[in-house]
Amino acid sequence: MKSLVTGATGFLGSAVMRCLLAAGHEVRVLVRPESDRRNVQNFTVETIEGDLRDTASLKRAVQGCDSVFHVAADYRLWVPDPGTMSDINVQGTRALIIAAHEAGVERIVYTSSVATLGFNTDATPATEDTPVDPSFIHGHYKRTKYQAEQMVRQLASDHQLSLIIVNPSTPIGPYDVRPTPTGRIVIDTLTGRMPAYVDTGLNLAHVDDIAQGHLLAYQRGKPGERYILGGDNMTLLQILQTIDDITGIRRTRINIPISVMLPIAWVMEKCALITHAEPRATLDSIRMAQKMMFFSSTKAERELGYRHRPATDALRDAVAWFRENGYCR
Secondary structure, three states: OEEEEEOOOOHHHHHHHHHHHHOOOEEEEEEOOOOOOOOOOOOOOEEEEOOOOOHHHHHHHHOOOOEEEEOOOOOOOOOOOHHHHHHHHHHHHHHHHHHHHHOOOOEEEEEOOHHHOOOOOOOOOEOOOOOOOHHHOOHHHHHHHHHHHHHHHHHHHHHOOOEEEEEEOEEEOOOOOOOOHHHHHHHHHHOOOOOEEOOOEEEEEEHHHHHHHHHHHHHHOOOOOEEEEOOEEEEHHHHHHHHHHHHOOOOOOEEOOHHHHHHHHHHHHHHHHHHOOOOOOOHHHHHHOOOEOOEOOHHHHHHHOOOOOOHHHHHHHHHHHHHHOOOOO
16 A cells, blocks of 8 residues: 655654654655655655656656545644645645646545634534534634635546545644744743733644544545544643643743734734744734634544543643754753
């Protein structure tokens, strides 16, 4: 069994790669020439250089593969050039799926996001069927992932593809080399740079559990269906306090209203246009924080046999990895 994994140099993609290797799959990874390859360099995988914006490289990558796990995405909460994100997340996804179909790939697992799903106004966990309120599709990342998922569903229907969609929540754990926005929250907490918080919430899951969910979707998922792969619902304050409990250092924090954070984020974005450094807070991220982003994995648990460990364990593994790899100086 040969499986292509896109995004294997990244956080979630590398976890999917490791999960497939442990399950006995022969793994091929698509990597950009300039990618940081620390997450793949010590594993026995076949490497194909390419880019989601290079259709010829995608056609080479899928040749001879039985399955494709499309995990790669441009995941940033702020981008100076939104067109690049659309080219990768939407058009690149289309090109890869068409190339896989034309190459006779038997099964495709597409990694979407809970960002494409709706939220419940009463903060109860949302499901795959919760209606989406278009007014809460904030930001280029969320918008392109929503567009990509709609396009993927249409392609699967038009071509009768054996394609399963998974919607991971917020992964946390080791090998977050970049790090992701959530990983930065952990690092900032460890280094004392998180003195305040807003009233929001996330669904946290260990990155390795989400990766296992990808394998289960491949093995047991129904074509055309989508599955939330999540963990525990926690407020941001609970997340910060859990990290405090792990480190044994209890910090005092202040609550900042979202109405106050919006102008702060606006200033940070203006500064980023000059410095070209990603701002720590963005208007889109603050607007998203107006909702408790809580989700339920009941469908994946029932139909796939998906399971997740406590979010505390995921945070503990993330803290240990960031410390061991010099991120907390």
